[in-house]
Amino acid sequence: MASASQVAEPVLPPRSEVGVAGWARENLFGSWYSGILTVVSAAAVVLAIWFGLRWTLMSANWDVVGIIGGRFIIGGYNTDQACPGNDCFWRPQAALLMVTALLGMLWVVAAGGVVKRVAIAAAAAAALSAFLPYSMERMGLDVRLLLLANVPALAIGWALARYTPLGTGRWVAVYGVVVFLLTIILLRGSSDISFAAGPLRLHIPMPDLLRPVPTLYWGGLTLNLLLAVAGIAMSLPLGIALALGRRSHLPVVKILCVIFIEVFRGVPLITILFMSQHLVPLAFPENFPRNSLFSAGVMITLFSSAYMAENIRGGLQSLHPGQAEAARALGLAGWQTTLFISLPQAVRNVIPTIVGQFISLFKDTSLVYIIGMVDIVEIGRTFILGNPEYRVSTKEVFIFISIVFWAFTYGMSYVSRQLERTLGVGER
Amino acid sequence: MTTEESPAAEDIIICRDVHKWFGSFHALRGITTSVSAGEVVVVIGPSGSGKSTFIRTINRLEHHQRGQIIVDGFEMTDDVRNIDAIRREVGMVFQSFNLFPHLTVMRNITLAPTKVRHTPMADAEDAAMELLERVGIPEQADKYPGELSGGQQQRVAIARALAMQPKIMLFDEPTSALDPEMIKEVLEVMQELAASQMTIVAVTHELGFAREVSDRIVMFDEGQIVEDLPPDDFFNNPRHERVRHFLSQIL
Ligand SMILES: Nc1ncnc2c1ncn2[C@@H]1O[C@H](COP(=O)(O)OP(=O)(O)OP(=O)(O)O)[C@@H](O)[C@H]1O
Ligand SMILES: [Mg+2]
Numbered sequence: 001m002a003s004a005s006q007v008a009e010p011v012l013p014p015r016s017e018v019g020v021a022g023w024a025r026e027n028l029f030g031s032w033y034s035g036i037l038t039v040v041s042a043a044a045v046v047l048a049i050w051f052g053l054r055w056t057l058m059s060a061n062w063d064v065v066g067i068i069g070g071r072f073i074i075g076g077y078n079t080d081q082a083c084p085g086n087d088c089f090w091r092p093q094a095a096l097l098m099v100t101a102l103l104g105m106l107w108v109v110a111a112g113g114v115v116k117r118v119a120i121a122a123a124a125a126a127a128l129s130a131f132l133p134y135s136m137e138r139m140g141l142d143v144r145l146l147l148l149a150n151v152p153a154l155a156i157g158w159a160l161a162r163y164t165p166l167g168t169g170r171w172v173a174v175y176g177v178v179v180f181l182l183t184i185i186l187l188r189g190s191s192d193i194s195f196a197a198g199p200l201r202l203h204i205p206m207p208d209l210l211r212p213v214p215t216l217y218w219g220g221l222t223l224n225l226l227l228a229v230a231g232i233a234m235s236l237p238l239g240i241a242l243a244l245g246r247r248s249h250l251p252v253v254k255i256l257c258v259i260f261i262e263v264f265r266g267v268p269l270i271t272i273l274f275m276s277q278h279l280v281p282l283a284f285p286e287n288f289p290r291n292s293l294f295s296a297g298v299m300i301t302l303f304s305s306a307y308m309a310e311n312i313r314g315g316l317q318s319l320h321p322g323q324a325e326a327a328r329a330l331g332l333a334g335w336q337t338t339l340f341i342s343l344p345q346a347v348r349n350v351i352p353t354i355v356g357q358f359i360s361l362f363k364d365t366s367l368v369y370i371i372g373m374v375d376i377v378e379i380g381r382t383f384i385l386g387n388p389e390y391r392v393s394t395k396e397v398f399i400f401i402s403i404v405f406w407a408f409t410y411g412m413s414y415v416s417r418q419l420e421r422t423l424g425v426g427e428r
Numbered sequence: 429m430t431t432e433e434s435p436a437a438e439d440i441i442i443c444r445d446v447h448k449w450f451g452s453f454h455a456l457r458g459i460t461t462s463v464s465a466g467e468v469v470v471v472i473g474p475s476g477s478g479k480s481t482f483i484r485t486i487n488r489l490e491h492h493q494r495g496q497i498i499v500d501g502f503e504m505t506d507d508v509r510n511i512d513a514i515r516r517e518v519g520m521v522f523q524s525f526n527l528f529p530h531l532t533v534m535r536n537i538t539l540a541p542t543k544v545r546h547t548p549m550a551d552a553e554d555a556a557m558e559l560l561e562r563v564g565i566p567e568q569a570d571k572y573p574g575e576l577s578g579g580q581q582q583r584v585a586i587a588r589a590l591a592m593q594p595k596i597m598l599f600d601e602p603t604s605a606l607d608p609e610m611i612k613e614v615l616e617v618m619q620e621l622a623a624s625q626m627t628i629v630a631v632t633h634e635l636g637f638a639r640e641v642s643d644r645i646v647m648f649d650e651g652q653i654v655e656d657l658p659p660d661d662f663f664n665n666p667r668h669e670r671v672r673h674f675l676s677q678i679l
Contacts, residue, residue, distance in 0.1 A: 320524075320526070322522055322524055322526040323526060323528065325489055325522070325526065326520075326522065326526035326527075326528070326585075327528075328489065328515065329487055329489060329515060329518075329519075329520040329589075330515070330519075330539070330540035330544070330588070330589070330592060331512060331515040331516040331540055331544045331592060332539075332540060332543060332544060333512070333544075336543055336544075340539060340543065341528055344530050345528075345529070345530050348530060423530075
């Protein structure tokens with residue numbers, strides 16, 4: 001009778017297959033050609049790091065980044081032309097505070113540690129920038145305090161979601177939309193509102209602090225982020241609608257969707273942006289204010305949703321027909337089958353492609369420079385052009401901008417990977 | 429039991445001269461039969477003979493082009509209300525389970541009752557738990573389908589169909605994708621269902637089940653019914669040579 005303990009005696013794998021040495025032998029030097037590849041690529045990496053570090057620390061002159069400073073973030077928003085008095089800086093900062101509070105709420109609502117880490121990183125980055133070694137004339141106490149306030153803002157958002165009934169996904173979504181609209185209103189500002197109808201006269205004076213700032217002057221990273229957030233939030237539902245339309249049994253709907261998708265996918269975004277100022281106003285009444293920011297946002301959204309539609313359609317096509325059949329056999333109506341069975345699975349299957357689409361949309365927002373908007377890239381370019389003495393620092397400027405883009409896109413793909421993991425894509 | 433041509437009042441499924449074409453391929457060539465309430469009918473026949481097509485026309489996953497199908501008093505027409513009414517009365521279990529992989533076992537079962545019948549969630553969950561106990565896997569309620577064995581998945585699929593409280597259950601080769609030891613656990617559930625007076629139409633090659641549980645065995649060949657007999661007669665003195673040939677092939 002074999003005793004249980006004898007059977008349970010653990011058998012260790014051969015020594016050569018464990019530990020660092022075992023791993024390296026198996027994966028890096030498994031054969032002569034993988035050995036050569038390992039040595040060559042290791043040498044290349046070491047060289048790249050050596051030269052990269054030497055340039056970054058010794059020859060590079062990062063002063064220029066500090067000189068451009070806050071302009072990278074808000075562009076010409078707080079300049080004399082845009083805001084005489086230079087007291088408009090607090091408005092983008094207040095918008096940031098609202099966004100940080102939103103992140104605090106999301107931290108509670110979204111299960112898993114991803115959002116928590118992103119929220120803490122964002123608030124910490126904002127708060128730490130309060131200690132940038134600028135002179136007090138360049139970066140006043142008010143600016144620094146508003147940046148520090150991101151920490152309590154995060155805490156307030158967190159507490160609101162944690163301890164009040166606002167902590168549900170639905171309310172946070174509503175708050176998200178409210179934050180976006182408030183951001184636009186706040187950035188835009190307003191002159192005095194006068195209203196006269198017959199005997200009724202209304203005059204609401206606006207404080208100087210809220211003086212209007214034309215969207216022409218909105219710029220920097222704020223502009224990229226506004227366009228990207230609006231584009232992402234709108235192109236997903238629009239893409240879903242187009243994908244469903246393209247699969248519709250109604251020929252008219254189907255043909256319209258196909259035409260829309262193929263037209264927007266067939267034309268370069270630059271061309272579409274060039275046309276945006278002339279095309280978008282056609283869709284609105286004569287007296288609707290012409291606004292190139294709005295036109296650009298609409299066009300970027302439409303462009304992106306055409307690609308999104310094809311991604312979603314791919315997801316729908318990958319589903320086993322038995323899924324829809326089972327739903328129909330249970331008595332679910334066609335729209336219920338789509339909403340509860342097909343779409344969730346289709347979207348889940350193509351999360352990596354969708355996020356890829358979001359990332360490229362974010363990067364494409366820099367193209368708005370061609371219609372005269374000054375995004376973060378254009379800030380760098382115009383600064384160099386306007387200040388020839390800094391031409392030697394061109395590399396530093398664009399490397400800094402690249403790092404900013406990279407940080408955001410890496411954040412997006414990090415969140416997407418964690419999302420895939422929590423949803424168990426590919427496992428279930 | 430009821431094998432006479434004129435449908436009796438308790439006939440819950442009535443098919444009269446049903447034809448179905450896939451393009452120019454004539455898959456069902458004049459099916460006339462009926463099933464009375466509480467009856468268990470097993471459908472067998474060679475591959476491609478139209479068995480799946482036949483039971484899929486009963487809840488309109490396939491639509492027939494000629495003839496008449498009446499289920500629980502509703503005639504199967506293009507009228508969406510009739511189709512929805514019939515689908516609520518008819519549960520279906522597939523060879524490939526077709527559970528919804530993005531939903532838990534519990535949600536798989538409660539989805540249709542809450543969305544179609546508007547049962548309150550708490551009641552639907554209580555009912556789902558009872559059904560899971562009936563099929564023997566209450567402890568799996570919070571898992572996802574991908575975490576279950578094939579036999580467990582098929583039992584969830586049966587519970588999911590039963591949650592709509594159907595009068596008729598259709599099975600399309602429910603055990604052909606399963607390993608032998610799992611076939612037994614699914615057949616036991618089906619046997620218990622049959623004993624509870626459920627009307628069942630099942631395509632299956634489990635002849636043991638057909639012999640012990642069914643009231644009638646219907647054999648399809650090339651889109652037609654070639655035999656329709658109680659199990660004893662079917663196995664012992666079939667009228668057609670083709671039945672004998674088929675049995676000799678699969679026994
Ligand atoms: N969607 C379809 N389009 C075209 N032909 C089809 C379709 N579905 C079934 N058929 C054809 O109809 C015939 C009957 O198919 P059916 O699936 O009903 O057979 P079956 O008896 O269930 O066979 P099996 O035992 O292999 O499941 C087959 O010849 C099949 O090729
Ligand atoms: Mg079949």
